[in-house]
Amino acid sequence: MRERFWERFPLDQLTEEEWEALCDGCGKCCLLKLEDEDSGEVATLDVACQLLDTKNCRCSDYPNRFNRVPGCTRLTFDRLDEFRWLPKTCAYRRLHEGRRLASWHPLISGDPASVHRAGISVASYAVSELDVPEDEWEEHIIAILPIHD
Numbered sequence: 001m002r003e004r005f006w007e008r009f010p011l012d013q014l015t016e017e018e019w020e021a022l023c024d025g026c027g028k029c030c031l032l033k034l035e036d037e038d039s040g041e042v043a044t045l046d047v048a049c050q051l052l053d054t055k056n057c058r059c060s061d062y063p064n065r066f067n068r069v070p071g072c073t074r075l076t077f078d079r080l081d082e083f084r085w086l087p088k089t090c091a092y093r094r095l096h097e098g099r100r101l102a103s104w105h106p107l108i109s110g111d112p113a114s115v116h117r118a119g120i121s122v123a124s125y126a127v128s129e130l131d132v133p134e135d136e137w138e139e140h141i142i143a144i145l146p147i148h149d
Helices: 016-021 062-068 077-082 091-096 134-140
Strands: 031-035 042-048 141-145
Touching: 031 134, 042 134, 077 091, 134 141
Parallel strands: none
Antiparallel strands: 031 042, 042 141
16 A cells, blocks of 8 residues: 555555555444434444444454445445445534545554544444344434435
């Protein structure tokens, strides 16, 4: 990877390896979301995708995630505007909005565990969707994103 690529190049000029390295490992994008079809509001749950290793906040089958989880979302540069539900802490969103990476981001800190120590990751509260029946999901809402966040 190129040195400090996130500061030197626009998102659309990153290599695939650099793009992947932007992920801070928080696991927030792997939390299930419910969208209200009438209002457009998106509710985030503390329930994580069945593939998320909730302790490490990494996908347990990243290469096959789209085959195993049909609703898994592919985050690409050309679709960033569609992902308004990404947390404000997300590196992709921060850079897309012209902000810098946070000091706890592993690319800045040099430590993949810094995201957990900073309390940014879902490791302390996420539960697997395998442990929560779908009819109880609404009881697990932790945030509601209005239409215009």
